[in-house]
Amino acid sequence: MTTVVTDPVKHSSSTVTFGSGRISIEQITAIAQQNLPVALSQDSFFQQQIDAGVAFLDKLLAEDGVIYGVTTGYGDSCTVKVPLSQVHELPIHLIRFHGCGLGDYFTAEQGRAILATRLCSLTQGYSGVSWPLLKQLTAYLNHNIIPRIPQEGSVGASGDLTPLSYVAASLIGEREVYHNNEIRLVVDVLPEHGLAPIKLRPKEGLAIMNGTAVMTALACLAYHRAEYLTRLSSRITALASLALKGNSNHFDEILFSVKPHIGQNEVASWIRNDLNHHEHPRNSDRLQDRYSIRCAPHIIGVLRDALPWFKQTIENELNSANDNPIIDGIGEHVLHGGHFYGGHIAMVMDSMKTAVANLADLHDRQMALLVDSKFNNGLPSNLSGASTERRHLNHGFKAVQIGCSAWTAEALKLTMPASVFSRSTECHNQDKVSMGTIAARDCLRVLQLTEQVVAASLLAVQQGVQLRINQGELHQASLTADIQQMLNQLQTDYPLLQEDRPLEHSLRQLIAQIQQQQWPLYQEAQDAK
The missing domain is CATH 1.10.275.10 (Fumarase/aspartase (N-terminal domain))
Incomplete structure (x- = not known):
């Protein structure tokens, strides 16, 4: 150690x-x-x-x-x-x-x-x-x-x-x-x-x-953010299910025991516990919720299950002598090789950015359900909290949903693997190169875009849950202490959107809070690892 x-x-x-x-x-x-x-x-x-x-x-x-x-x-x-x-x-x-x-x-x-x-x-x-x-x-x-x-x-x-x-x-x-x-x-x-x-x-x-110090350093910072997003995405999915009056049975232990991916099961348990499934099981008007709710553990779980491999690979590169030539002073050897090659980090970053972008796509789809009165199970159009007489003036989260679509599209566009774009350089001496640093930079950009989508989604789901509570369709006493605490904090920082107001400042503030990992989500599960 x-x-x-x-x-x-x-x-x-x-x-x-x-x-x-x-x-x-x-x-x-x-x-x-x-x-x-x-x-x-x-x-x-x-x-x-x-x-x-x-x-x-x-x-x-x-x-x-x-x-x-x-x-x-x-x-x-x-x-x-x-x-x-x-x-x-x-x-x-x-x-x-x-x-x-x-x-x-x-x-x-x-x-x-x-x-x-x-x-x-x-x-x-x-x-x-x-x-x-x-x-x-x-x-x-x-x-x-x-x-x-x-x-x-x-x-x-x-x-x-x-x-x-x-x-x-x-x-x-x-x-x-x-x-x-x-x-x-x-x-x-x-x-x-x-x-x-x-x-x-x-x-x-x-x-x-x-x-490989630059790409590996960026990979360390990217891992830290990606890991947190698996937890925050799980919490947002639970809140989205509450706002949409979803079916908590989609996250049942027996159901997930027959597909034993460890990370996927971890995500399902987080969502199940957030929904207080055992004390307050929730049944939807639909037998099966749409995929962006029902399959969320399977989507988030891909990244969650990949994290141990990411961590092992990044840390192996971090703790390696990766220059050339290698100097074995004690044994008196000069060893010429290619340890500077960043292929392992390139693969991790290309894989991570794809899994992270899928989280952006997941929450973009959840947002689309929440704002659309055809799919949101009785919530106001665009999640507007305006009074009945002023509802025709207010447009709630309409533009935020458009923004989510734009940020998601840009994230998805960047998932093309950088590692396959090797170029021959330096008089064909460096004729096969890793592109690991470009992959790492892409991954950080995908993380930023995904955090933007996640911030918007967090604002939207807390608005949706609050509207259900205000309408008497969801009882605060049925919520877990963790959910209540997070909702209270969000409501303090970001009050119910009733009359339209610019949300840029709120979104930027919330993105910063996400990047600072303000909420210690599922900390007991983390501490147990």
Whole structure:
């Protein structure tokens, strides 16, 4: 297990220590979101690994050994020998010619995740990096000096070269960083913390850049959001069933015992308990509800059941040495390979974004039922809460439903797998590449769009349930304590929509609450895992 120790300087409850065991998705997310302090392990074997890697490279250089990216050019230029008098300049050129990223910039939170993910790989002890480099990365995280990294320019093999060049550049005092909510030149920030640019050793530019840190960091953040959406989607489905006067027997234990997907059954149990099925079974006017209610556990369950595989794969990549060449300092081997290839993360992200987009589609269909008086079992058209005499003026959730359709369509459009769009690059040296970083960026966009649909759906279902209660068709006493508590909070923040009002601010606020995971849904089930 990863060591967690008390940190007296930061006044934080824990420090995440790199180099003494596996790092988890949750730790990367906590570092990214909460600025948890980090440290390097004092473990003797870890220290021996780092020292041995440096000593072995020095020995090879002294013997005029040929090492890719150390005494040769990069990529297709690996046949070009670099004179020993110039090998210390080579990392600088690598960093500078890759400084061509474009597009939007990753946020400071994403940048922290990227730094922590790269630190995790380098502290596996097989990259031939030195203590000054590892300590500088640690200091950047602890002082919140975060490289400003463009999102576009990586094909995911040979790793995230262009975006990670911005990490490497910041270490030597070049380019911009986020610091204290400002964008500044790193060279101006470092002295404020008693730091100075470091001089990279011959292998270190390649070690920082030639890996999967960007896509893996984004995957860690995506996992955190996707997992929560499975729980929130279950809660919204229960509320939608209540608003539509649905049939709670669709979530019966015996029914689900005959199709034993674990995640699907977990979702069904959450919905069943939210509906208070055992104490207050609810029967619909229809024998069978429409699929977006009846089959919700089967739809949400696909993502829920995939999460363990996602987690295992992401964490294996996170805790791997994924640059090239691999330096076995203790055994004195230089191993040339392709560990920078991001195929596993590409597959996870392509799969995750498809499963998440299906949640957007599910809630878009639920919303369509709720607003349509032909299907909503007696609720007002467009869920308007207006009085009878003013109902002809008010249009309730009509435009929100259109928005849901637009957001869902965009999410579904992005589910085309990025990993199948490999391109041959760099003089056909990189002739099969993973596209893992593009897949990860797509996944984050799909998550954002789905969270927008989910926020709109949450507003709509709480409106529908409140209308049923006001009409005397649903008794508050029949609701579980958890449902009542959540409805009360939602009603406080988002009062019943009676007269039409702009909902943009409410939607943005609710999206932020969802992304902050404000409601600890089914926490007992989570704690039991």
